[in-house]
Amino acid sequence: MALPISVSACARAATAEEAAYRIDYPLAHARSTRVVAFDEKAEETVRSVAHGPWGQAQFYTTSATGEDLFTLDGERRPMAREIEHSDSVIMVGTNLLDSTAVAEVGMACRARSIMTAGLLLLDAGPLSGNTLSAIRPYARILLVPSDREDLFQLLRAIRA
Amino acid sequence: MLRPDINDLLTQTGPGTPMGDLFRRYWQPVLHTDELPSDGCPPVRVKILSERLIAVRTPEGEYGLMDEFCAHRGVSMFFGRVENGGIRCPYHGWKYNADGQAVEVPSELNNSEFCKNVKLRSYPLVKVGDILWAYLGDPDKRPPLPTWEFATVPSGQTFTSKRLQESNWLQALEGGIDSSHVTWLHGGGPTGAGLEADPLFAGSKGNQYNKGDLKPFFEVVENDGGLLIGARRNAEEGHYYWRVTPWVLPNFTMVPPRGDHPVHGHFWVPIDDENCWAWSFDYHPTRDLTEAEVSAMEDGAGVHSKNIPGTYRPVANKDNDYLIDREKQKTGELFSGVEGIAIQDSSLQESMGPIVDRTKERLVATDAGIIKARQKLRRAVEALRDHGTEPVGNIPEHQRIRSVAIVLPADQPFVEGIGDGFQAREGVRQTTV
Numbered sequence: 001m002a003l004p005i006s007v008s009a010c011a012r013a014a015t016a017e018e019a020a021y022r023i024d025y026p027l028a029h030a031r032s033t034r035v036v037a038f039d040e041k042a043e044e045t046v047r048s049v050a051h052g053p054w055g056q057a058q059f060y061t062t063s064a065t066g067e068d069l070f071t072l073d074g075e076r077r078p079m080a081r082e083i084e085h086s087d088s089v090i091m092v093g094t095n096l097l098d099s100t101a102v103a104e105v106g107m108a109c110r111a112r113s114i115m116t117a118g119l120l121l122l123d124a125g126p127l128s129g130n131t132l133s134a135i136r137p138y139a140r141i142l143l144v145p146s147d148r149e150d151l152f153q154l155l156r157a158i159r160a
Numbered sequence: 161m162l163r164p165d166i167n168d169l170l171t172q173t174g175p176g177t178p179m180g181d182l183f184r185r186y187w188q189p190v191l192h193t194d195e196l197p198s199d200g201c202p203p204v205r206v207k208i209l210s211e212r213l214i215a216v217r218t219p220e221g222e223y224g225l226m227d228e229f230c231a232h233r234g235v236s237m238f239f240g241r242v243e244n245g246g247i248r249c250p251y252h253g254w255k256y257n258a259d260g261q262a263v264e265v266p267s268e269l270n271n272s273e274f275c276k277n278v279k280l281r282s283y284p285l286v287k288v289g290d291i292l293w294a295y296l297g298d299p300d301k302r303p304p305l306p307t308w309e310f311a312t313v314p315s316g317q318t319f320t321s322k323r324l325q326e327s328n329w330l331q332a333l334e335g336g337i338d339s340s341h342v343t344w345l346h347g348g349g350p351t352g353a354g355l356e357a358d359p360l361f362a363g364s365k366g367n368q369y370n371k372g373d374l375k376p377f378f379e380v381v382e383n384d385g386g387l388l389i390g391a392r393r394n395a396e397e398g399h400y401y402w403r404v405t406p407w408v409l410p411n412f413t414m415v416p417p418r419g420d421h422p423v424h425g426h427f428w429v430p431i432d433d434e435n436c437w438a439w440s441f442d443y444h445p446t447r448d449l450t451e452a453e454v455s456a457m458e459d460g461a462g463v464h465s466k467n468i469p470g471t472y473r474p475v476a477n478k479d480n481d482y483l484i485d486r487e488k489q490k491t492g493e494l495f496s497g498v499e500g501i502a503i504q505d506s507s508l509q510e511s512m513g514p515i516v517d518r519t520k521e522r523l524v525a526t527d528a529g530i531i532k533a534r535q536k537l538r539r540a541v542e543a544l545r546d547h548g549t550e551p552v553g554n555i556p557e558h559q560r561i562r563s564v565a566i567v568l569p570a571d572q573p574f575v576e577g578i579g580d581g582f583q584a585r586e587g588v589r590q591t592t593v
Contacts, residue, residue, distance in 0.1 A: 010478040010511065014326065016434065019513035027520065088525055117525035133571040136392075141378040141528045144573075150532065157161055157523045157531045 033057040033160035034086045035151070036069065036105060039096035041123040045148045046092055047072055052152060057160035058082070066104025080108055088115040088158065091139055092151065094124035099134035106138025117154065119146040162518035162534065170537055171328045171515050173430040174210035178545045179537075182410060183209055184297030185544070186554045187306045188429050189439050190285065191215055191292040192320065196223065203247060205238050209296055210432040214238060215285060216247050216258060224258030225294050226282035231262065256280055288312070290320055291439075303554035308412070309562065309584035310425065310441040318443035319422075319457045323465040324473045325506050328515045329411060329436040332428040335505050336413035337533050339391045339405055340526045343374050345496055345504050355418070357493075358501070360442070360453065360462030364419030366565050366593045369393050369401035380529045381575055385409060385558030386536065388582070389529045390574045391416075395567045401593065402574045404564045406582070407533060409540055409553035414563035415463065417592040422449060423563060424463045434514035437472070440464050440502065445562075446589045465502040474503055482507035560584040564591045 012018055035050075035057060037043040043061050050059040050072055060069040060082070069079045083089055089109050091102060109116050118139030120127055127145060135142065143150050154160075162170075173180040188208065195204050200219035205228060207213070212228040214237040228236055230249040237256075240247040246257040248264070255264035260282030261275070268274040283296050289311030295302055310318050325332050335341070347355055347370060355361045355370060373393035381388040385408040395401040403416035414425030427439040440463040442449070449457075460466030465474040476483040482498045484507070489497025498504045523531065543549035552558055562584050568577035575582075581591035 008479050008481045010481045010507075014478050014510050014513060016514050019517070022517075022520075027522065090525070115525050117528060127573075129571050129573060129576075132573055136377070136379075136570070139377070141380065141526050143528055143532060144379055144381045149535065153531055153535050154525070154528060157521075157527065158525065159161055159522065 027159065032086045033088045033090060033155065033158065034069075034083055035059045035090045035092065035155070035160075037061050038091060038093035038098055038101055039124070041094040041096055042092040042121060045121055045123065045151060048148055049151050049155065052155065054155060054160055057155055062098075062101045062105065064098055064101060066098075066101030079105060083108060083112065083114060086114055088117070088160075090151070090154065091116060091118045091135060092121065093118070093131070093135060094121045095126070095128055095131050096124045097131060097134060099130070102134050102138060106135075109138065116140050118142040119151055119154070120144050121146060161521050161523065164519055166534075166538060167515075167518045169541060170534060171330050172433055173329065174433065178541045179410075180209055181297075182537075182541050182544055182551055183430065184295075185301060185303065185551055186297075186410065187286075187288075187293040187295050187303065188411075189291045189322075189427050189437075190225070190294040190429075192322070193287055193290050193292060196292065200242050203238060203240060203242060205236075206294075207431050208294065209430055211296065213283070214240070214247070215292070216240075216242055218242065218246060218258055219244050222258040223285040223287065223292060224260065224282060225285040226256065226258075226260035227280040229280075230254055231278050231280055232265075254278075258282075289318065290315055301550075304556060307556040307559045309445065309560065310423075310443040313443050313445060314448075316448040317445070318441065319449055319454055319464075320439065320441045321457065321464045321467075322437050322439045322472050323467060323502060323506070324431075324471075325428075325436050325438045325510065326434070326478060326514065327436065327506075327510045327512065328433055329428045329430040331509045331512055331516055332426075332436050332438055332505075333407075333411055333413065334530050334533070335509055336426050336428065337387070337389060337405065337407050337529050338527070339376070339378060339389055339403070339529065342391075343370070343376065345508070346501050347371075347374075347495070358461055359456045360421050360424075361418050364421065364565075364593065366401065366403070366416075366418050369395055369593070373401075378526060378529065379574065380532050385553045385561065386412075387529065387533060388575065392574075398570050399567050400570055402564070402566050402568060402578075404566075404574060404578065404582075406561045406563055408558055408561060409551055410537060412553070412559075414561070416563040416565040417590050418565065419592060420444075422453060423590050423592075425563065426463065438502065438506070444590075445584070446587060460500055460502070463501055465500060465506075474506065476500070476503045476507075478507075478510055562590055565593045566591055567593055 037046040196217040214228045248255040253266040260280035262278035376391040379390040389405045411428045422442040429437040484497040488494040
């Protein structure tokens with residue numbers, strides 16, 4: 001078979017030299033991220049990460065029903081209002097997580113087409129099927145198990 | 161987004177680099193056995209991990225892999241004469257054995273004494289399956305020989321190809337981990353036409369699940385040798401269809417199976433920092449591949465590619481815009497307009513540039529598998545560099561792994577539901593839907 005040969009923009013564009021001409025401009029923080037801890041153990045991890053160099057990320061704990069969130073200063077805020085202008089919610093929990101709160105937040109995100117990620121920590125022991133069942137329907141992606149570094153790296157990677 | 165220093169750390173694999181040191185703790189596929197097809201055959205140039213080497217097969221059948229250049233004047237030993245016991249430089253007749261040791265230097269009166277001090281750097285080159293594997297690291301740290309299932313089943317059950325990918329190895333690996341692109345690039349987007357069009361994927365029930373749920377959920381699970389990346393779709397009431405991709409450090413991935421088709425996967429091997437070999441394999445754990453399957457693989461179907469005869473460069477490459485067919489792209493017959501899974505991947509991964517600037521990325525939550533893999537690679541590199549910690553993935557327990565496709569109850573952890581389905585077991589069929 002004759003080999004097709006043609007002048008190709010791809011051949012030039014894929015070189016290191018041409019890569020240097022890609023438009024260089026500062027990227028805005030892409031994500032308006034909310035990080036929610038669903039139990040006390042998860043809260044410890046979220047608090048330890050919250051002091052990082054974040055742009056728009058905000059960090060919360062949740063009420064038992066999930067209808068309210070608490071800032072890490074303890075201020076109560078309606079959950080629906082807090083996530084309204086978010087484009088991603090990161091749900092952090094352990095085996096102790098409250099499935100009612102997870103479902104409430106998860107359904108609110110689904111109704112608003114907000115991307116969700118779940119991080120399950122081992123801080124309260126091995127993960128049970130019930131814990132997985134509680135968060136699975138609501139987390140578009142789930143890290144099992146995960147740790148503080150995963151949360152930090154995820155937030156960094158999505159420019160939170 | 162990655163910091164520039166981390167991007168450099170993960171993408172540079174030459175001698176003396178931290179990631180290069182990590183790679184040098186593993187056996188890597190280097191050549192098909194048919195590239196050195198017979199005793200005394202011509203030598204073959206090899207470039208791997210930014211080292212230029214020459215591979216030889218002596219008339220006695222001994223394999224050798226050594227510095228490409230003669231110690232005397234730097235002549236490429238590609239032009240050497242393969243002779244009994246080794247290879248001779250045609251310039252001044254210096255001869256080396258398969259270990260790179262000089263055994264004859266004709267100009268020297270005290271030939272044998274002079275030879276003792278002349279040795280080309282060399283590495284072990286061993287045949288496992290239909291592949292020649294090399295280990296470029298510290299001899300004292302050499303791991304057991306490779307035990308990957310695709311390389312250890314009888315030869316009639318396995319097929320391996322390789323193609324040149326003109327990008328850094330990490331871009332290629334990340335494609336193997338990035339399950340969220342499959343629905344679009346390979347699945348045909350909303351039409352879902354792609355999978356059924358390929359003879360090595362067609363006809364499985366899993367394809368129907370794929371088409372029925374275009375927005376899969378993902379779970380990334382820690383595994384001893386790396387990660388398990390599960391893509392979950394709705395199946396029958398109360399059940400999920402799982403496709404689970406294993407990644408074993410640093411550069412091995414498998415694709416979940418479909419029906420009774422052969423199982424496939426990849427090694428992504430750095431040639432230098434701007435090129436890599438995409439090794440692609442198909443095997444069946446319990447039966448020979450059929451003539452039709454092998455013919456399709458040789459023709460570039462499935463994960464394989466149609467290469468320019470006599471080379472490992474794909475016919476569809478960046479010099480011809482990967483033969484993109486805008487009409488098929490428009491109609492949806494080919495979602496990207498590029499034919500074949502391998503070239504669909506390479507066209508986009510090469511378009512990112514030889515080493516993509518990851519400081520400019522805008523990752524999203526569904527990229528968490530890639531984020532996690534980078535993190536594990538970084539940890540492994542730093543642990544080896546700073547503490548001498550042996551990396552995972554270079555022992556049989558981590559290499560005897562399989563990808564899986566399965567339907568499970570909705571509340572079951574996939575690791576628990578799959579159980580020993582992840583383990584390669586002789587005479588046991590793959591777990592597949």
